[in-house]
Every structure is written in C-alpha cells, then in structure tokens.
Amino acid sequence: MSPVQLSICLIDDDKIYQFTARKMLEATGMTKQIQSFYDGSEALTFFSGENSNDVANLPDVIFLDINMPVMNGWEFLEEYEKLCNQFPKNMLLYVVSSSVDDADIRRSKQYGSVTDYIVKPITRMRYQELLESIGSVS
Secondary structure, three states: OOOOOEEEEEEOOOHHHHHHHHHHHHHOOOEEEEEEEOOHHHHHHHHHOHHHHOOOOOOOEEEEEOOOOOOOHHHHHHHHHHHHHHOOOOOEEEEEEOOOOHHHHHHHOOOOOEEEEEEOOOOHHHHHHHHHHHHHHO
8 A cells, every 4th residue: 555645835934944854755755745835925825825725736734834034934823724714625734943932832732723833853754753644544
C-alpha cells in the first residue's frame, strides 16, 4: 500500500526555512503538492479567493509561522478563523515558531482551527511522524 499523499501549505517569510522544510517534506514521500506563501496576507488572498471552494487546491496541512512582516501569523489566524468553516474540506493547521514562550503556546490554543504548536527547528523525522499520523486518520 502506498503512503497517503498530502497537500501542504507553508506560510513563513524565511526563505531558508521554506527551502529546508520543502526538502524534508518531499523526503517523507508523503507529499503530492507543497504551496509556499511568504506572509499571511498572500496566504489569505489564496484562501479567500477562487481556491476557497476548490478541494483540489486546498491543502490538507498548513504550517504557519507567527513572526512575519505584512501580516503575521496571529493576524492571519484571526481572518482564517472567519473563513475556515466555509471550506469544503477540513485542513489541519500547525503553528510553527522558534518561540518557546508559554504565552504564544497558550494563545495558539485559543484558536479552534489550530491543531498544535510546533517549535522550530523541525526535523525530517518530526515531519514524517506528523504526516504519518495525519495519513492514518484520513
């Protein structure tokens, strides 16, 4: 049986993180598509536009950074929460940050759309474990 193929969305302004995350996610063999956005505003435009009703274009998993220019992760979450019930599929959203501040972790848990809070750096094994756990549920 071949592994489940997941569509991933990375929202992070750090180009190096985007590159390494993409390589590690691809190395799991469990991704079919990886979309990248460099700030929350870009991602929000994608989610609120014509893609909002297109199951094929919507990701299965979102990895969201907190600290970004233009629109940070918290601002993105405020807007995403207003939209997420309208999407034709359930997407898992992980807040990904280098912050180990308890206030950030607690704040992330106040959003119903947030699945978990993950502290950077994320290893390939951690991505593998996450995707396998998601794949076993779908």
